[in-house]
Amino acid sequence: MGKIELKQVTKRFGDAEVIPPLDLTIHDGEFTVFVGPSGCGKSTLLRLIAGLEDITSGHIEIDGKDATTLVPAKRGLAMVFQSYALYPHMSVRKNIAFPLKMAKMDLAEIDRRVEGAASVLNLTAYLDRRPGQLSGGQRQRVAIGRAIVREPSAFLFDEPLSNLDAALRVGMRMEISELHKKLDTTMIYVTHDQVEAMTMADKIVVLQAGVIEQVGSPLELYRAPRNTFVAGFIGSPKMNLLTGPEADKHNAHTIGIRPEHIDVVQSDGVWQGTVGVAEHLGSDTFFHIHNTGLAETLTVRAIGDISLRHGDTIHLSPRMDEFHRFDKAGLRIA
Amino acid sequence: MATKASRSAARMMMAPAVILLLGWMLIPLVLTLFFSFKKFLPLRGDRWENGLEWVGFENYVRFVSSSAFWPSVITTLIIVGGVLVITVCLGILLAMLLDQPMWGQGIVRILVIAPFFVMPTVSALVWKNMFMDANNGLFSHLWRLFGAEPVSWLSEASLPSIILIVSWQWLPFATLILLTAIQSLDSEQLEAAEMDGASPLARFGHIVLPHLSRAVTIVILIQTIFLLSVFAEIFVTTGGAFGSRTLTYLIFQRVLESQNVGLGSAGGVYAIILANIVAIFLMRIVGKNLDT
Numbered sequence A: 001m002g003k004i005e006l007k008q009v010t011k012r013f014g015d016a017e018v019i020p021p022l023d024l025t026i027h028d029g030e031f032t033v034f035v036g037p038s039g040c041g042k043s044t045l046l047r048l049i050a051g052l053e054d055i056t057s058g059h060i061e062i063d064g065k066d067a068t069t070l071v072p073a074k075r076g077l078a079m080v081f082q083s084y085a086l087y088p089h090m091s092v093r094k095n096i097a098f099p100l101k102m103a104k105m106d107l108a109e110i111d112r113r114v115e116g117a118a119s120v121l122n123l124t125a126y127l128d129r130r131p132g133q134l135s136g137g138q139r140q141r142v143a144i145g146r147a148i149v150r151e152p153s154a155f156l157f158d159e160p161l162s163n164l165d166a167a168l169r170v171g172m173r174m175e176i177s178e179l180h181k182k183l184d185t186t187m188i189y190v191t192h193d194q195v196e197a198m199t200m201a202d203k204i205v206v207l208q209a210g211v212i213e214q215v216g217s218p219l220e221l222y223r224a225p226r227n228t229f230v231a232g233f234i235g236s237p238k239m240n241l242l243t244g245p246e247a248d249k250h251n252a253h254t255i256g257i258r259p260e261h262i263d264v265v266q267s268d269g270v271w272q273g274t275v276g277v278a279e280h281l282g283s284d285t286f287f288h289i290h291n292t293g294l295a296e297t298l299t300v301r302a303i304g305d306i307s308l309r310h311g312d313t314i315h316l317s318p319r320m321d322e323f324h325r326f327d328k329a330g331l332r333i334a
Numbered sequence B: 001m002a003t004k005a006s007r008s009a010a011r012m013m014m015a016p017a018v019i020l021l022l023g024w025m026l027i028p029l030v031l032t033l034f035f036s037f038k039k040f041l042p043l044r045g046d047r048w049e050n051g052l053e054w055v056g057f058e059n060y061v062r063f064v065s066s067s068a069f070w071p072s073v074i075t076t077l078i079i080v081g082g083v084l085v086i087t088v089c090l091g092i093l094l095a096m097l098l099d100q101p102m103w104g105q106g107i108v109r110i111l112v113i114a115p116f117f118v119m120p121t122v123s124a125l126v127w128k129n130m131f132m133d134a135n136n137g138l139f140s141h142l143w144r145l146f147g148a149e150p151v152s153w154l155s156e157a158s159l160p161s162i163i164l165i166v167s168w169q170w171l172p173f174a175t176l177i178l179l180t181a182i183q184s185l186d187s188e189q190l191e192a193a194e195m196d197g198a199s200p201l202a203r204f205g206h207i208v209l210p211h212l213s214r215a216v217t218i219v220i221l222i223q224t225i226f227l228l229s230v231f232a233e234i235f236v237t238t239g240g241a242f243g244s245r246t247l248t249y250l251i252f253q254r255v256l257e258s259q260n261v262g263l264g265s266a267g268g269v270y271a272i273i274l275a276n277i278v279a280i281f282l283m284r285i286v287g288k289n290l291d292t
Helices: A042-050 A092-102 A107-120 A137-149 A166-183 A193-198 A218-223 A226-234 B004-036 B058-065 B069-099 B105-115 B120-131 B138-146 B158-183 B187-197 B202-226 B231-235 B247-256 B259-286
Strands: A002-011 A018-026 A031-035 A057-062 A077-079 A155-159 A186-191 A203-208 A212-214 A239-245 A252-257 A262-265 A271-280 A284-290 A298-303 A313-318 A322-325
Touching: A002 A042, A018 A042, A018 A057, A018 A212, A018 A313, A031 A042, A042 A077, A042 A155, A042 A193, A057 A193, A077 A137, A077 A239, A077 B158, A077 B187, A092 A107, A092 A137, A092 B187, A107 A137, A137 A166, A155 B187, A166 A193, A186 A193, A193 A218, A193 B158, A203 B187, A212 A226, A218 B231, A226 A239, A226 A252, A226 A322, A262 A298, A271 B004, A284 A313, B058 B069, B069 B105, B069 B158, B069 B202, B069 B247, B069 B259, B105 B158, B120 B138, B120 B158, B120 B231, B158 B202, B158 B231, B187 B202, B202 B259, B231 B247
Parallel strands: A031 A186, A031 A203, A077 A155, A155 A186
Antiparallel strands: A002 A018, A002 A057, A203 A212, A239 A252, A252 A322, A262 A313, A271 A284, A271 A313, A284 A298
16 A cells, blocks of 8 residues: 556646656655755655646556546545644644544544544644644644544655754654654655655655656665766765866766765875864864865865864875766766 | 833824824814713804803703614614625635636736725715616616616615625725735645645635634724715715615714704714624624634
């Protein structure tokens, strides 16, 4: 229950082709994350699956049945919106019960399900409050509760954490992951934050301008990015992408090395340069290094607190087996 | 508004407006109260300079015991109620239509607002002569087209006619306020309701209407204030005949047609009381929408 297949799906708004023909299969029970920069069409893709937008051509199949022209309510999907989209004039209880009420479900069954969802989400104490009296995280949970009670075959999340502060976001991230483990239902999650994608996903779909750049598990994407876009998008801080003579040494147009794969050495490094901004996080230190003789500024991640300051000279030694090589078109060279 | 100096400066600057407004309201109110306890018939030689005779509550008793009083109160309430129902219902409908994306939206919106700019006297005259005239009105032509007997609107159906005219004038106001309210509705809420399986009618009932409740409250309160004193529309159409005499019109007749200032002033005080009763009722019924 909950396999979603997109076959040659396209979407145009007037003359603008937002999604060129696209194929994608999301397996039952999978936590899939659509990730990409803003405007890459990830939200549009989600809305196409939800049925809130009509697709221009192609087919959408849910559980093996054609759902291309089905109205949203009949697709058996539940969605959590970025703004939560709670009904402000209804209590939490009524908000959660709304989809069941619309399905004309028996009142006792509605009560049972609402209480169930509330206890799963720690909302029991708030059932009689209005959304306006809740904190951001609580509202988020109400929105999830409203989705859970329908027992959908898949959940759709549209950037659900972007309105929360950083600490709450980490907490909700874990709660959603927990929920996925507990319910074992297909989830599609849209975000522009690659950290969310890396931490939560079973499968990441990286999108750019409506085109799927790569599909894979978080570590597949981290270890073997298919092209320079994915290489630069996945991982934090960003991968260093170098061109010119340095790349020629490796027989590539572009080479990439992640900041964590460059070691700070005392002397005789491959590169040496001056420290620009140094970000001391305690557990790690991020250095931005200039004057290395390379065209690009290097970013280096060192474990622990290294007492190099702005303007100091630094010696660096990249791990040779961690280089990623890309050709002229930006594609990975195996 | 943080420091003492800025607070007192604010008070100083607000003072002229407050004093002017107080004077503007208090002086007529006090004068009305004063006259309502006096016998003041200018045509019978009563003059301010000669001193006016104090008659106690005689004017109040006479005004209420007149056979015209209760019908006028009921007429007032019918007109106010009728116009409110029509403008709010049609206003919601029109606002939802105007909210849809369409070609020529700007022009259509301006056209919808236009009736509000027409003076009450003018619009009433236009309706009376152009539409409702029993011989040459557009309605009578329409009726004849279908072989029906033309209706002489203003005498046979005077109240519905006046309600129609006044509603036409106030519909733009209601539409405008409700349109801005509809535009402020978060579209994700509607989409969420759609995903939740709500039919279009259920979406209207459960999402749109509750969202509009505050705007409807405001429309009702503001319109009631103005509708209680509707005058020009009655003056130029029926002249208060055919059961279209409202409390406001009755007061006008007492003061200007009968030249009885004292009696009219007593009526004025009743009108204030009526307005307050209506206001309290409205606040009770719809006021709860304003606190959340």
